[in-house]
Amino acid sequence: MTLSATKLKHESKSYVLRKGRITKAQTRALNELTKEYLLDVNKDLSSLTDFIESSNNLIGDVGFGTGESLSYLAQACNKSSLLGVDVYPPGIGAALNLIDKQKLSNVKIIKSDIHYVLKDRLPDKIFNLLVFLYPDPWPKRKHHKRRLISEGFVDLLYKKTKTNGMIFCKTDWEDYFIEIKDKFGASPNWDRVRENKVPDFLKQIPKTNYERKALENSRLSKFLCYKAN
Template identity: 30%
Template sequence: MIEEQGSPAAADETRHRREIKSFVMRAGRMTEGQQRGLDQGWPQFGLELGDGLRDFDALFGRSAPRTFEIGFGMGHATLEMAAAAPEQDFIGVEVHRPGVGALLNGAMTQGLSNIRVYSCDALEVLRDCVADASLDRVLLFFPDPWHKSRHHKRRIVQPAFAELVRQKLKVGGVLHMATDWEHYAEHMLEVMNVAPGYRNLAADGRYVPRPEERPVTKFERRGERLGHGVWDLKFQRID
């Protein structure tokens, strides 16, 4: 039976098609090391969305400060942070398979045990797999800015995102965002300044200096040489 255009089923289908995702699908070739990471690292570090709510204390075998990173790209910053803070645990989410393979290969090469990885939509992972008030940090570094005005509705930083992250952060936990698009930084600031239950950690109520714990990527260094700015925002859950 063909659904009429105005039917509830058709409206529901349209809503799902337009739902904001944490990623943009990209094609990419796999290097030998990346494929090795997927083949050998995934059984050790990989997690599945379908497994639902996870007990990360049991998964890591300890109770430790826990960071959730949305879209880790090729994983360079994640590896650097995890290596620098072995007393902390990191959960990274990325759909780009070469990036997932690169992170897994790096974790095996460096002998890191404090990383776990999802390869799916990070918002679904937050909703379905992460317990409320269980995260110390949520990281969102250099998300797609969707710089054209007609695409702004696709940006991940929206009121619903702020509320979802707030639910998953512990009281006192921090959402740390960074972008090299000033207009997106302004958008982030606008959304977060009115989001309930947060406090801006910037002294001037706007942006914080680049925190030492956020690694500088090659992309960022190249941008700095070209005169591009980077804006960091930190918002703490207060209730």
């Protein structure tokens, strides 16, 4: 397995790194737990390679917030390896504290842009499942180009997903739901999984902070699941 060491230049970022509040506990976690749980994909890729090659079933949790979904998936799928990818230090710090408190040995985290990680840091056909909970909807029309799940991204996901591997996505923005459905539906590489065929553990992912905010604002959350053919 060869992992490219070249740097990536890609489209508009699907996120903006705002200067948010970070707690002492999160800062301490970033200082003290990084060595155990974080994989540095910008330098030596040997730790990432070892983690991937030691996994028979690899699950990716992209944009895991404060780690509730990452922790849940690691426990619900305790025979699998979990790879969380996010860019926000406060959330990563919170996730580190959570997985360390729960002594989860099947989780690693990458602090980086998912486009860069998928395109330039990971080999093809490695994921059994990729989870996207509440990707930023960029509600203003002029910002829709920043949305993570685009036509090109759908093709990239197929390159990185094993045959019969799945994508699970949840959003509370109706027009983004429709857009995601249209993007996957237009691709010959994906088959939509009927709701009654979606694994229960995915439908039972606990409510995240984003979902609770959606409920407070009377927005209905909906999910989509696709299988790579």
